[in-house]
Amino acid sequence: MLAVLVALSLFSQLIYADAINCKGCVPLDSYSFDKIISKFKAAVIKFDVAYPYGAKHDEFAKVAETTYSIPELLVGEVGVKDYGEKENSDLAERYKVNKDDFPVIKLFVAGKDEPVTFTNSDFTADNIKKFIRSNSEVYVGLQGCIxxxxxxxxxxxxxxxxxxxxxxxxxxxxxxxxxxxxxxxxxxxxxxxxxxxxxxxxxxxxxxxxxxxxxxxxxxxxxxxxxxxxxxxxxxxxxxxxxx
CATH class of the missing domain: 1.20.1150.12 (Endoplasmic reticulum resident protein 29, C-terminal domain)
Incomplete structure (x- = not known):
């Protein structure tokens, strides 16, 4: 019986994690952020509320799903809380991300001191991909391209x-x-x-x-x-x- 309860608990946690993070997105926090992004040629990171949803989140999820096979690129999320222990608010402050602007996308490129901010008001998966292509040496294919x-x-x-x-x-x-x-x-x-x-x-x-x-x-x-x-x-x- 205990084994069943443990299995159900783990299963529910997996469902919960999948509900708050898009497939292919790596959840990052203050402890893992620098360790993980430093391993990649480029890392496109979305700073957002702790439990993101909506059209913009869906577009970012498309980027994660369609670029999962690119080893040089990391697609990640930082969930920022402005209540309780205010998890990851230090990361938001470090990169001058204001909660009123969520979601904010920043591209971290190996060898460059500062990230580049995505500023296109047309928040689509293709535009995010173009943003990555234009600001890094990582090849990201766009729809219809070979x-x-x-x-x-x-x-x-x-x-x-x-x-x-x-x-x-x-x-x-x-x-x-x-x-x-x-x-x-x-x-x-x-x-x-x-x-x-x-x-x-x-x-x-x-x-x-x-x-x-x-x-x-x-x-x-x-x-x-x-x-x-x-x-x-x-x-x-x-x-x-x-x-x-």
Missing amino acids: DKFDALANKFVKTADTDLKKIILREAEDMWDKTSGRADQKAAEVYVKTMRKSLEKGDDFIEKEMKRVQNLAKGKVSKEKKEEILQRINILQSFKHDEL
Whole structure:
């Protein structure tokens, strides 16, 4: 009977823990914080109330679920209490986090003294991922993107040598031929055509195309078309210097 009670107690604790922490998120406190984040190339940490919930928490949970396989990245949460023993309030004070601003996301990058704060008012999983990509050397794939093509896009945009750009384009074309699956083939086509147009129309094509597609996203389109446009925007992000 005692064994059953112990098992039930442990099971209830697991359910309780899962209810207050998103899957893939590591709960951190004043004792574990420095020890754990120092082991990673980058750590994206959400400072929030002790028992977080709501749309923003759900978006952060998506980041944790979709990046769990990236060994260089830690996704963690610090639950701050302003009552009782005020657990983790020292961490909030240390990083100048005000409870009125919860949730607050900060990115800790190895080798840098101060974390970077996520300031985008559009609190979405994709924007948090872009924030990580832009401020660290950790690769985080966005919806609709393919890592091998992202790497080529990054090389393509960073070189001013037209001949080298053509070589990279040829490599992308060969990869496109070998790509399987309708979704990946469609994404590969966007990468290749973006490179072709950039060579044809000049380096400012990508910036102009980004603005054009962003304007399309603001218009009245079907849910399926909207998703397609957003994925195209994500791919175009891979051609920016500050990505990857």
